[in-house]
Amino acid sequence: MAMVLSDETVKTAIDTAALTRRLRLLRRRSQVKALLLVAPLMIFLVSVFVLPIGVLLTRSIDNSDVSRALPTTAAALATWNGRDVPGEPLFAALAADLKASSREDVAEVAKRLNNYESGIRSSLLKTARNIRNAQAPFQAAFIDVDARWANPERWSVFKQAMPKMTDFYLLAALDLQRSEMGQITGVTPKNAVHLDVLLRTFAVSLSVTILCVLTGYPLAALMARSKGWVANALLILVLLPFWTSLLVRTSAWVVLLQSRGVVNSGLIWLGLIDAAQPLDLIYNRIGVLIAMTHILLPFMVLPIYSVMKSIPPVYLRAASSLGAPPFSTFWRVYLPMSMPGVSAGGLLVFILALGYYITPALVGGPRDQMVSYFIAYYANQVTNWGMAAALSAILLVAVLILYAIYNRLIGIDRLRIG
Amino acid sequence: MTERFIAFEGVRKSYDGKSYVVRGLDLDVAKGEFLTLLGPSGSGKTTTLMMLAGFEIPTHGSITLAGQRIERVPPHRRNIGVVFQNYALFPHMTVGENLAFPLKMRRLPKAEVTERVRHALDMVRMASFESRRPAQMSGGQQQRIALARALVFEPQLVLMDEPLGALDKQLREHMQLEIKHLHDRLGINVVYVTHDQSEALTMSDRVGVFNDGTLQQIATPHDLYEAPDNPFVATFIGENNAIAGEVMELSGGTCRIRASDGSLIAARAGVGLKIGAKTTLVLRPERITLAAAASGPNRFRAHVHELIYHGDHLRLRVSVCGCDDVRIKVPAGSVETPKPGTDIDIGWAEGDCRALALS
Numbered sequence: 001m002a003m004v005l006s007d008e009t010v011k012t013a014i015d016t017a018a019l020t021r022r023l024r025l026l027r028r029r030s031q032v033k034a035l036l037l038v039a040p041l042m043i044f045l046v047s048v049f050v051l052p053i054g055v056l057l058t059r060s061i062d063n064s065d066v067s068r069a070l071p072t073t074a075a076a077l078a079t080w081n082g083r084d085v086p087g088e089p090l091f092a093a094l095a096a097d098l099k100a101s102s103r104e105d106v107a108e109v110a111k112r113l114n115n116y117e118s119g120i121r122s123s124l125l126k127t128a129r130n131i132r133n134a135q136a137p138f139q140a141a142f143i144d145v146d147a148r149w150a151n152p153e154r155w156s157v158f159k160q161a162m163p164k165m166t167d168f169y170l171l172a173a174l175d176l177q178r179s180e181m182g183q184i185t186g187v188t189p190k191n192a193v194h195l196d197v198l199l200r201t202f203a204v205s206l207s208v209t210i211l212c213v214l215t216g217y218p219l220a221a222l223m224a225r226s227k228g229w230v231a232n233a234l235l236i237l238v239l240l241p242f243w244t245s246l247l248v249r250t251s252a253w254v255v256l257l258q259s260r261g262v263v264n265s266g267l268i269w270l271g272l273i274d275a276a277q278p279l280d281l282i283y284n285r286i287g288v289l290i291a292m293t294h295i296l297l298p299f300m301v302l303p304i305y306s307v308m309k310s311i312p313p314v315y316l317r318a319a320s321s322l323g324a325p326p327f328s329t330f331w332r333v334y335l336p337m338s339m340p341g342v343s344a345g346g347l348l349v350f351i352l353a354l355g356y357y358i359t360p361a362l363v364g365g366p367r368d369q370m371v372s373y374f375i376a377y378y379a380n381q382v383t384n385w386g387m388a389a390a391l392s393a394i395l396l397v398a399v400l401i402l403y404a405i406y407n408r409l410i411g412i413d414r415l416r417i418g
Numbered sequence: 419m420t421e422r423f424i425a426f427e428g429v430r431k432s433y434d435g436k437s438y439v440v441r442g443l444d445l446d447v448a449k450g451e452f453l454t455l456l457g458p459s460g461s462g463k464t465t466t467l468m469m470l471a472g473f474e475i476p477t478h479g480s481i482t483l484a485g486q487r488i489e490r491v492p493p494h495r496r497n498i499g500v501v502f503q504n505y506a507l508f509p510h511m512t513v514g515e516n517l518a519f520p521l522k523m524r525r526l527p528k529a530e531v532t533e534r535v536r537h538a539l540d541m542v543r544m545a546s547f548e549s550r551r552p553a554q555m556s557g558g559q560q561q562r563i564a565l566a567r568a569l570v571f572e573p574q575l576v577l578m579d580e581p582l583g584a585l586d587k588q589l590r591e592h593m594q595l596e597i598k599h600l601h602d603r604l605g606i607n608v609v610y611v612t613h614d615q616s617e618a619l620t621m622s623d624r625v626g627v628f629n630d631g632t633l634q635q636i637a638t639p640h641d642l643y644e645a646p647d648n649p650f651v652a653t654f655i656g657e658n659n660a661i662a663g664e665v666m667e668l669s670g671g672t673c674r675i676r677a678s679d680g681s682l683i684a685a686r687a688g689v690g691l692k693i694g695a696k697t698t699l700v701l702r703p704e705r706i707t708l709a710a711a712a713s714g715p716n717r718f719r720a721h722v723h724e725l726i727y728h729g730d731h732l733r734l735r736v737s738v739c740g741c742d743d744v745r746i747k748v749p750a751g752s753v754e755t756p757k758p759g760t761d762i763d764i765g766w767a768e769g770d771c772r773a774l775a776l777s
């Protein structure tokens with residue numbers, strides 16, 4: 001009997017191993033099939049989305065312009081002790097590089113160096129012009145054009161700018177800089193703008209998210225409770241904003257909110273406010289919050305609605321049969337059960353709001369512009385790709401950190417979008 | 419009946435304003451009684467239960483609970499425990515929190531809540547499950563927790579709407595016994611809704627049979643089985659043969675019926691029977707005896723159509739008294755097996771068949 005039993009056990013053990021292998025094979029097969037199905041979209045996404053963004057983000061630490069334009073100088077700087085005025089070889093090397101470079105390259109280098117020391121730009125451009133025809137000894141020729149070439153500090157700027165990578169832009173995006181000694185310090189208060197903008201971006205996004213929850217939750221609840229044509233009509237009203245362009249919707253708010261706009265005229269007509277002092281509803285924070293809340297509301301309402309739709313009414317009956325008055329039923333049962341929708345909508349709205357650009361630009365004042373505005377400014381107006389990329393990178397990292405915290409607190413698998 | 423605990427008087431309910439789903443319900447339930455509502459789908463059982471729980475308001479009539487009219491009392495003030503068909507345990511709470519919910523709603527002190535929750539879990543033998551979530555339990559376990567939750571706040575009345583519908587047969591029978599024992603021990607009132615007649619017969623003090631929004635009969639399981647009031651109840655509860663006929667003689671509790679082929683059958687008379695009226699004669703398959711054993715007035719020649727073997731018993735389908743679908747149930751091996759296509763003698767006692775008035 002014992003023999004038979006152990007035989008049986010061995011047989012089952014072998015079978016289990018084979019079964020596991022077989023299961024794994026089957027699972028692998030279905031995974032491959034799934035991958036093939038998503039392959040077109042994956043290729044599309046990687047080539048038009050992930051790659052360009054990745055390349056752009058590398059611009060935030062890229063610093064190869066200077067060392068590429070000044071290769072001999074870079075080599076000569078490596079032997080400089082960093083304290084004394086450098087000798088003739090370093091001056092000769094820089095002269096050779098400047099002679100060999102095009103005007104555009106020199107301009108680019110000058111712009112880069114100017115980030116470290118303001119004023120170096122014009123000095124370098126002037127020197128480059130004069131040095132093209134100069135002969136050795138170059139040390140004298142340089143100092144002749146601009147006496148500041150005799151300062152060791154001038155050369156340490158070159159040394160700082162030589163590495164192929166830099167944290168300059170990332171630090172600048174957080175209103176930080178490196179001193180000559182290489183320590184990280186805050187920039188002067190006059191130049192400290194970025195941190196303010198980042199904080200403002202988060203504050204506006206958070207306010208919009210809260211406003212969307214407060215207005216969207218009751219609306220979603222009403223939609224989930226109504227039946228037939230009422231539910232359809234409400235759904236269409238919620239979706240209506242998607243059918244018009246973002247620009248049109250934003251402009252409509254200008255019409256409504258300006259000092260002679262519909263809202264102010266209405267209030268004046270009702271006698272609630274004085275005609276001489278219309279409310280300031282636009283080109284300030286209020287306008288931004290109103291317009292963004294309106295535009296982002298569907299992204300809050302739809303996830304909440306779909307979660308509410310899936311809550312069986314029997315739970316509410318159960319709660320009241322157990323003695324819960326209507327408010328407790330809502331607070332202890334309905335609200336917790338609809339929470340996955342609220343958190344999904346909240347995350348969606350918050351992340352969308354972080355990147356908002358057009359709406360604050362059209363209905364906000366100068367103190368209401370969000371980080372996207374500055375990214376666009378650096379990218380389009382002053383062609384400082386490094387700064388634009390650094391701000392984008394900071395924003396991306398902030399979102400990822402938030403997402404991680406969110407995942408910790410709520411759990412991303414508990415999200416329900418639909 | 420000792421004390422009237424629940425009373426429905428002339429209760430009618432319409433959802434759409436056109437037709438009544440419950441039409442004229444009069445029902446008295448005694449204190450401590452286990453009442454089961456039984457009936458085909460759509461007959462109004464759930465609606466009746468929901469009116470009692472307070473989720474539906476009767477269109478007409480009154481409902482009294484412990485002497486007080488409750489039609490207008492909102493459900494959360496009725497103090498009635500309800501077990502729903504799919505348990506309706508709150509998925510975002512643990513078992514312990516689910517059980518504590520009704521107690522917290524009644525603002526009981528913390529220590530008492532803990533104590534009662536533990537007690538309720540012990541009662542359904544689920545003490546080790548306190549910190550589980552409903553999704554982490556089997557159907558039968560969830561069922562017990564739902565039961566404990568409906569009992570933990572000590573209501574005098576518990577309503578159950580097909581609470582065992584989702585369980586397999588074995589577990590269902592086990593839970594039937596447990597519910598029955600809990601009822602006996604706690605002395606509470608239970609109103610129980612089911613589709614399953616054996617469940618109704620085994621658990622209840624009385625069973626109310628519904629059809630099409632009306633209460634057909636309410637009686638103890640024994641009376642319901644042995645003395646159905648009308649053909650619907652007779653055929654709905656257990657298996658019954660129905661033979662059509664006409665009342666020829668009526669004296670006291672007995673009568674003579676002429677079947678469509680002219681044979682005369684002696685039977686007990688149901689209520690409301692009149693001479694000359696059409697009637698349905700009901701007769702349980704197991705009460706018909708074959709040949710030798712048959713004696714008394716009701717002896718007939720039957721033609722055997724079919725014979726089905728069921729292990730412990732045999733079933734015959736025969737033609738007799740003008741009805742060609744009369745079923746007979748005989749214990750296996752008790753008699754010589756008749757052959758299909760042959761004629762046999764059958765008979766039954768007068769007291770075993772009842773002539774019921776057609777409604």
Ligand SMILES: Nc1ncnc2c1ncn2[C@@H]1O[C@H](COP(=O)(O)OP(=O)(O)OP(=O)(O)O)[C@@H](O)[C@H]1O
Pocket residue numbers: 433434439457458459460461462463464465466613
């Ligand atoms: N909320 C409602 N609105 C409209 N009609 C309803 C509603 N609830 C039930 N009905 C109708 O009332 C009738 C009785 O329903 P009820 O739920 O009471 O039946 P039941 O006896 O419980 O049936 P089952 O055994 O299938 O659960 C049915 O015809 C049903 O269609």
Ligand SMILES: [Mg+2]
Pocket residue numbers: 463464465579
């Ligand atoms: Mg029902």
